[in-house]
Amino acid sequence: MPSRNSKSVYFFYIRFSSMGKIFHDFGEYLILLGRMFSKPEKPRMYWKETFRQMHDIGIGSLTVIAIVATFIGAVTAVQFSYQLRGIGLVPMWWVGAIVRKSLILEMAPTLTALLLAGKVGSNIASELGSMRTSEQIDAYEIMGVNTSSYLIAPKILASIVVIPMLVVISVFLGIIGGWAAGVLGHFYSTAEYVRGVQDYMKNWDLVVMLIKALLFSFAIASVSCFKGYTVKGGALEIGKASTQAVVLSSIVVIIINFFVAFLLLD
Amino acid sequence: MIEVIDIHKQFGEQKVLKGISSVFEDGKCNLVIGKSGSGKTVLIKTMVGLVEPDSGDVKYDGRSFTQMNKKDRTILRREIGMLFQGSALFDSMTVEENIRFPLDMFSDMTEAEKLEQVNFCLARVNMPNTNKKFPDELSGGMKKRVGIARAIVQNPKYLFCDEPNSGLDPKTSIVIDELIKEITIEYNMTTLINTHDMNSVMGIGDNVLFLHEGLKYWEGDSKEIMNITDGELFDFIFASDFLKNLRKNARV
Ligand SMILES: Nc1ncnc2c1ncn2[C@@H]1O[C@H](COP(=O)(O)OP(=O)(O)OP(=O)(O)O)[C@@H](O)[C@H]1O
Ligand SMILES: [Mg+2]
Numbered sequence: 001m002p003s004r005n006s007k008s009v010y011f012f013y014i015r016f017s018s019m020g021k022i023f024h025d026f027g028e029y030l031i032l033l034g035r036m037f038s039k040p041e042k043p044r045m046y047w048k049e050t051f052r053q054m055h056d057i058g059i060g061s062l063t064v065i066a067i068v069a070t071f072i073g074a075v076t077a078v079q080f081s082y083q084l085r086g087i088g089l090v091p092m093w094w095v096g097a098i099v100r101k102s103l104i105l106e107m108a109p110t111l112t113a114l115l116l117a118g119k120v121g122s123n124i125a126s127e128l129g130s131m132r133t134s135e136q137i138d139a140y141e142i143m144g145v146n147t148s149s150y151l152i153a154p155k156i157l158a159s160i161v162v163i164p165m166l167v168v169i170s171v172f173l174g175i176i177g178g179w180a181a182g183v184l185g186h187f188y189s190t191a192e193y194v195r196g197v198q199d200y201m202k203n204w205d206l207v208v209m210l211i212k213a214l215l216f217s218f219a220i221a222s223v224s225c226f227k228g229y230t231v232k233g234g235a236l237e238i239g240k241a242s243t244q245a246v247v248l249s250s251i252v253v254i255i256i257n258f259f260v261a262f263l264l265l266d
Numbered sequence: 267m268i269e270v271i272d273i274h275k276q277f278g279e280q281k282v283l284k285g286i287s288s289v290f291e292d293g294k295c296n297l298v299i300g301k302s303g304s305g306k307t308v309l310i311k312t313m314v315g316l317v318e319p320d321s322g323d324v325k326y327d328g329r330s331f332t333q334m335n336k337k338d339r340t341i342l343r344r345e346i347g348m349l350f351q352g353s354a355l356f357d358s359m360t361v362e363e364n365i366r367f368p369l370d371m372f373s374d375m376t377e378a379e380k381l382e383q384v385n386f387c388l389a390r391v392n393m394p395n396t397n398k399k400f401p402d403e404l405s406g407g408m409k410k411r412v413g414i415a416r417a418i419v420q421n422p423k424y425l426f427c428d429e430p431n432s433g434l435d436p437k438t439s440i441v442i443d444e445l446i447k448e449i450t451i452e453y454n455m456t457t458l459i460n461t462h463d464m465n466s467v468m469g470i471g472d473n474v475l476f477l478h479e480g481l482k483y484w485e486g487d488s489k490e491i492m493n494i495t496d497g498e499l500f501d502f503i504f505a506s507d508f509l510k511n512l513r514k515n516a517r518v
Contacts, residue, residue: 041371042371045370045371127358130357134354134357135350138311138316138350138354139350139354139355142314142316143343143344143367143368143371144341144343144344144371144372145371
């Protein structure tokens with residue numbers, strides 16, 4: 001039947017053209033990142049911009065990260081306490097170890113990264129997008145500024161410095177949250193919790209956490225820069241690009257998360 | 267002097283520029299006029315390399331722009347100042363930071379020298395004491411003026427202005443035109459201005475180029491343009507029947 005046939009041809013056409021687009025976009029992404037590595041016109045200006053970005057990303061995200069991390073620590077503590085108490089055979093001080101371990105390996109880096117994919121990702125994409133559509137990027141180019149370097153490198157550098165710091169902060173706050181929740185709920189004493197937190201500490205876990213945090217922050221910043229920098233069109237396009245930046249960088253974070261766990265944890 | 271040699275540019279099927287050639291001289295205000303959508307902005311952007319031409323060349327005092335590599339283009343661009351159609355001020359920076367940016371990035375001036383240069387340019391465009399304002403606190407005309415100040419802060423040899431007075435009242439338009447004319451003569455720059463404002467044509471048009479359907483339809487100066495009696499350019503200049511009749515009566 002011709003109609004059915006042409007339908008399936010059309011289907012494959014769509015399939016392949018969208019696959020083609022993904023590869024095309026990925027190629028453009030790599031090219032943009034490649035152009036980022038060029039000699040800065042004035043290193044001082046690049047540092048200044050990097051510090052501005054560090055301030056924006058760091059201070060701008062601190063409150064939300066703090067709130068989320070504290071409550072995640074608290075809820076992890078409450079859930080495990082509830083379950084361990086149900087089993088009854090396990091000492092309650094284990095909860096401290098469990099909270100610490102799950103914060104370090106999973107909760108702190110992944111949740112922080114997902115939150116920041118939303119916040120920092122959309123900020124970066126819409127900032128660059130509106131600079132593109134209002135011709136500010138062209139204005140830099142005309143001055144002789146290498147925009148694929150000046151507008152992108154400081155954002156990526158700032159992210160890979162600040163986001164791991166935020167992850168470390170959220171580990172601490174999560175542990176405090178777990179302590180507060182457990183003590184308020186009379187699951188364990190402060191001494192028990194502290195003992196748990198200090199027990200079974202593996203340095204490798206911290207290394208994995210930092211590797212994750214670095215990869216996540218690079219992914220969020222670079223994907224969002226790419227989406228924003230390559231916007232074409234008007235205000236509507238900026239909105240779309242910033243949504244895409246958030247969705248795409250969240251997906252990339254989740255995928256990286258899996259591979260890091262798969263490759264680095266036995 | 268800028269030479270434009272047989273520039274072609276098309277977007278998809280649409281041929282926007284179908285072979286434009288011209289010479290723009292130093293110390294003169296060169297105007298490009300034409301209907302909205304006739305390709306004025308595309309022409310300027312091709313000349314400065316924001317849009318790649320399909321064929322043709324642009325020569326800046328004999329230096330072929332299309333044959334330059336990226337690095338040489340970057341260096342040449344430091345001799346270019348440009349005012350964008352929408353001003354394109356950096357909205358995260360104050361007026362002062364906007365104007366100072368090229369100096370920060372490329373010059374070895376001291377802070378005091380930079381500030382002096384910024385204030386000089388601000389005074390030049392008649393906007394003293396607005397250093398600490400942000401672009402969104404300015405009116406459209408003020409943004410244009412800051413845009414001009416930023417374009418001239420490095421004493422460019424070539425100045426491009428894309429519709430410097432669109433959206434401005436006739437008086438402010440004239441002030442801006444006069445300003446561009448003054449600095450063009452003062453610094454002996456090669457200035458290219460896109461406009462569809464007939465006041466500008468009459469006021470500052472040393473050399474006027476009329477774009478129509480992708481071609482250079484007419485070129486001459488502002489005195490010659492008044493002697494046009496028919497054709498596309500006549501329709502463009504004397505757009506309303508009122509003006510056409512006025513013109514006819516004047517000739518009779
Ligand atoms: N990046 C682009 N992609 C596709 N088409 C474009 C692009 N830039 C310009 N065009 C088309 O080229 C034509 C000329 O546009 P241009 O902006 O140069 O007009 P203009 O003469 O500056 O008009 P105006 O006076 O309104 O500013 C228009 O039809 C426009 O649709
Ligand atoms: Mg235009």
